[in-house]
Amino acid sequence: MLKNIPLSAAIGLIITGTYFLAAIFAGVIAPYGMAEAVGDVWEPSSAEHWLGTDQIGRDLLTRMIYGGQTTIFIATAATILSFTTGAVLGFIAAVSGGWIDQLMSRLVDLFMSIPSLILALVILSSIEATVLTLIVIMGLLDSTRVYRLARAVAVDISVMDYVEAARLRGEKLAWIIFREILPNALSPLVAEMGLRFIFMVLFISTLSFLGIGVQPPLADWGGIVKENKEGINFGIGAALYPAVAIATLAISVNLIADWILNRTTSLKGGRG
Amino acid sequence: MTTPLLQVRGLKIGATVYPPGEKPHDIEIVHGVDFDLEAGKVLGLIGESGAGKSTIGLATMSYGRGGVELTGGTVKVNGRDVISASARDIRRLRGAEVTYVSQSAAASFNPAKRIMEQVIEAAVFQGKFSKSDAEQRARDLFAKLGLPDPNNIGNRYPHQVSGGQLQRCMTALALCPEPDLVVFDEPTTALDVTTQIDVLKAIKDAIRDTGVAALYITHDLAVVAQVSDHIMVLRMGEMVEYGTTDQIINAPKEEYTQALVSVRSITHEEKQPTEPVLRVENITARYKGTNFDVLHNVNVDLSPGQTLAVVGESGSGKSTLARVITGLLPPRDGTITFAGRTLTPDQPSRSLEDLRELQMIYQMADTAMNPRQTVGTIIGRPLEFYFGLKGAEKQNRIQELLDEIELGSGFQDRYPAELSGGQKQRVCIARALAAKPKLIICDEVTSALDPLVADGILKLLLNLQKIEDVAYLFITHDLATVRAIADSIAVMYQGRVQRYGTKSEVLTPPFDDYTDLLLSSVPEMKLGWLEDVIANRKMESAGN
Numbered sequence: 001m002l003k004n005i006p007l008s009a010a011i012g013l014i015i016t017g018t019y020f021l022a023a024i025f026a027g028v029i030a031p032y033g034m035a036e037a038v039g040d041v042w043e044p045s046s047a048e049h050w051l052g053t054d055q056i057g058r059d060l061l062t063r064m065i066y067g068g069q070t071t072i073f074i075a076t077a078a079t080i081l082s083f084t085t086g087a088v089l090g091f092i093a094a095v096s097g098g099w100i101d102q103l104m105s106r107l108v109d110l111f112m113s114i115p116s117l118i119l120a121l122v123i124l125s126s127i128e129a130t131v132l133t134l135i136v137i138m139g140l141l142d143s144t145r146v147y148r149l150a151r152a153v154a155v156d157i158s159v160m161d162y163v164e165a166a167r168l169r170g171e172k173l174a175w176i177i178f179r180e181i182l183p184n185a186l187s188p189l190v191a192e193m194g195l196r197f198i199f200m201v202l203f204i205s206t207l208s209f210l211g212i213g214v215q216p217p218l219a220d221w222g223g224i225v226k227e228n229k230e231g232i233n234f235g236i237g238a239a240l241y242p243a244v245a246i247a248t249l250a251i252s253v254n255l256i257a258d259w260i261l262n263r264t265t266s267l268k269g270g271r272g
Numbered sequence: 273m274t275t276p277l278l279q280v281r282g283l284k285i286g287a288t289v290y291p292p293g294e295k296p297h298d299i300e301i302v303h304g305v306d307f308d309l310e311a312g313k314v315l316g317l318i319g320e321s322g323a324g325k326s327t328i329g330l331a332t333m334s335y336g337r338g339g340v341e342l343t344g345g346t347v348k349v350n351g352r353d354v355i356s357a358s359a360r361d362i363r364r365l366r367g368a369e370v371t372y373v374s375q376s377a378a379a380s381f382n383p384a385k386r387i388m389e390q391v392i393e394a395a396v397f398q399g400k401f402s403k404s405d406a407e408q409r410a411r412d413l414f415a416k417l418g419l420p421d422p423n424n425i426g427n428r429y430p431h432q433v434s435g436g437q438l439q440r441c442m443t444a445l446a447l448c449p450e451p452d453l454v455v456f457d458e459p460t461t462a463l464d465v466t467t468q469i470d471v472l473k474a475i476k477d478a479i480r481d482t483g484v485a486a487l488y489i490t491h492d493l494a495v496v497a498q499v500s501d502h503i504m505v506l507r508m509g510e511m512v513e514y515g516t517t518d519q520i521i522n523a524p525k526e527e528y529t530q531a532l533v534s535v536r537s538i539t540h541e542e543k544q545p546t547e548p549v550l551r552v553e554n555i556t557a558r559y560k561g562t563n564f565d566v567l568h569n570v571n572v573d574l575s576p577g578q579t580l581a582v583v584g585e586s587g588s589g590k591s592t593l594a595r596v597i598t599g600l601l602p603p604r605d606g607t608i609t610f611a612g613r614t615l616t617p618d619q620p621s622r623s624l625e626d627l628r629e630l631q632m633i634y635q636m637a638d639t640a641m642n643p644r645q646t647v648g649t650i651i652g653r654p655l656e657f658y659f660g661l662k663g664a665e666k667q668n669r670i671q672e673l674l675d676e677i678e679l680g681s682g683f684q685d686r687y688p689a690e691l692s693g694g695q696k697q698r699v700c701i702a703r704a705l706a707a708k709p710k711l712i713i714c715d716e717v718t719s720a721l722d723p724l725v726a727d728g729i730l731k732l733l734l735n736l737q738k739i740e741d742v743a744y745l746f747i748t749h750d751l752a753t754v755r756a757i758a759d760s761i762a763v764m765y766q767g768r769v770q771r772y773g774t775k776s777e778v779l780t781p782p783f784d785d786y787t788d789l790l791l792s793s794v795p796e797m798k799l800g801w802l803e804d805v806i807a808n809r810k811m812e813s814a815g816n
Binding site: 160161162164165167168169170171179180183184 | 598600619622624627628631632634636639640641642643644645653654657703707
């Protein structure tokens with residue numbers, strides 16, 4: 001299946017793969033310690049410091065690598081949480097129908113009517129922002145979107161004759177959800193997962209930029225922008241590196257998601 | 273010699289296929305077909321699905337559907353080749369010289385526009401008529417096609433007319449620009465038999481009166497025999513036989529054509545009713561949120577190991593009866609007794625034993641099987657679920673069932689997408705049999721299949737009935753099927769059982785008016801049948 005990959009998807013895979021590998025092996029490949037001040041303030045790039053140093057003299061490449069680790073880890077964990085919660089609840093609503101569906105859907109509507117950034121700001125102002133709380137808050141807020149998609153997809157599938165056949169056989173809810181519906185709902189969900197992951201990266205970066213996300217001295221991309229934004233006034237480009245990283249990661253994950261969607265929604269053959 | 277209106281020589285059509293698990297590759301689906309069509313004549317193209325008949329029909333408009341390419345040969349309309357024509361010339365051809373009537377009028381009309389606007393669109397766009405002339409012509413055509421209130425029906429929206437009427441509107445649409453050739457692609461296949469006959473008559477008269485030539489594509493030889501002058505039999509992209517309608521029907525030369533003509537030659541000895549396994553008493557039912565009953569006081573019995581055929585047109589309530597028996601739609605009134613036990617009205621409260629002994633087979637085998645499960649999983653699940661079979665025991669039983677439905681080994685690991693239509697329906701039968709049921713509800717199980725394949729399925733079902741002693745509740749609109757397999761028959765009309773009894777009782781005159789209409793509407797492979805029937809009917813069909 002890895003033959004015939006279109007060029008765009010190959011580029012996406014390479015860039016995304018590089019970011020993830022860098023995040024996983026951050027401790028091995030980072031040239032300096034994460035919070036170690038090794039040079040002057042805002043040094044230009046040099047042989048020792050490829051991307052220069054930041055506002056208190058830490059190596060920017062090291063900060064970027066560790067920042068990527070934090071950002072990608074939080075975004076991944078929150079995406080997984082939002083998908084498991086959203087998809088399972090969405091499937092249950094679609095299969096059960098009736099008042100269970102009504103109750104859950106209206107509750108989700110209620111949460112979706114409040115902008116998620118505002119809601120996150122309110123919650124984070126009352127509890128302490130740790131990596132764990134950030135993941136839980138972001139994951140649960142985003143699961144409302146996944147719930148909507150999963151429910152819509154599952155409603156279409158649950159009226160198929162094979163689901164009716166399973167009901168007539170006397171199958172329980174768990175079999176219908178995980179064996180009949182899930183395999184057929186997977187391709188739109190996987191493609192959506194790519195997009196939601198990117199939203200998560202943007203979300204955590206926004207929170208950190210506003211100062212209520214990942215707390216110093218831990219590095220993350222949004223935080224690096226915040227710490228170095230003053231440098232732009234002096235012609236220092238340090239704040240732009242994380243911006244470029246976020247943009248390239250977003251584009252490359254999208255390229256992969258597009259490819260998966262194209263490949264698996266083909267009606268010919270039916271299994272991807 | 274004059275050039276014929278349509279001349280097809282060595283037509284080859286190819287397509288790219290994407291089989292699961294393999295590389296995409298090109299195949300040829302029509303392998304060099306030749307034929308001529310004179311002005312004002314009708315040629316019937318007949319064959320099973322995949323024979324290439326629709327593809328050939330569309331090729332006369334220089335069109336290939338979904339990645340289909342015209343790879344060789346010539347198609348000349350009025351002496352000009354349309355395959356090599358420029359896009360500009362093709363645009364002038366379509367909707368002006370050649371027009372098309374598709375199978376599903378409901379899916380082909382734009383639901384947001386009035387019928388008239390759509391009927392005259394091509395004629396006005398092609399500059400053949402002014403808007404007012406085109407509208408006048410459309411009204412004349414509506415009248416000619418026997419549509420009610422021809423002066424005003426064009427102002428309606430597509431959902432405001434019946435299926436049979438919409439199909440006639442589509443014929444008016446095709447005839448409106450005064451084309452030289454109309455391609456009819458299964459125009460009556462989606463209609464009830466009683467409606468089909470009127471549409472067929474309207475189309476036949478319209479073709480005769482306007483002097484247009486037509487290609488009539490269908491899989492039903494009896495239908496095409498009524499309208500066409502010549503018939504071409506196709507199989508897997510090749511011509512099997514070509515001749516006058518009389519010759520093809522009465523003296524087919526090729527073995528394949530003979531098989532098509534003699535299809536439904538199954539005979540079944542009627543059994544006498546005994547103590548019933550299923551007793552439906554005084555069932556009245558309606559759908560949630562509606563205020564009328566779709567079933568009124570329905571009473572039928574079914575004896576063990578026998579077949580009860582429930583016949584009627586769409587909307588007669590026959591599928592609703594199946595939903596009530598399976599418990600998907602709890603009735604408002606009445607009781608269902610199954611194997612001596614009274615069934616609870618709603619399915620979730622039924623015992624595992626009740627669920628197991630009452631199985632169902634669906635019309636569309638495609639949607640009745642999970643596309644992501646293998647045949648082994650599909651058949652194996654009931655074994656595991658009802659009998660707790662595991663491992664080798666389960667595998668052996670799956671193989672036994674596959675043998676019973678006449679599929680060999682090697683099918684276990686296939687996915688539904690890798691099976692043909694007939695094979696899919698066989699797997700669904702095996703899934704039902706796996707539960708060792710006393711009763712199987714068969715909901716239009718053969719109506720989506722080609723005649724020869726359907727025949728195979730019916731033979732299989734009869735055979736299995738002898739071996740397993742299972743009863744069938746057979747829902748169908750096809751009376752030929754009923755004659756072939758039923759022991760008793762219930763004729764349903766507007767939610768009521770109109771006539772009920774053993775097969776010989778129901779099919780012996782005197783008939784009530786509806787049963788007469790239904791029985792007489794089944795196309796027979798006989799020239800002039802259509803005119804005889806229309807002349808002798810007691811009752812108008814509901815489609816009017």
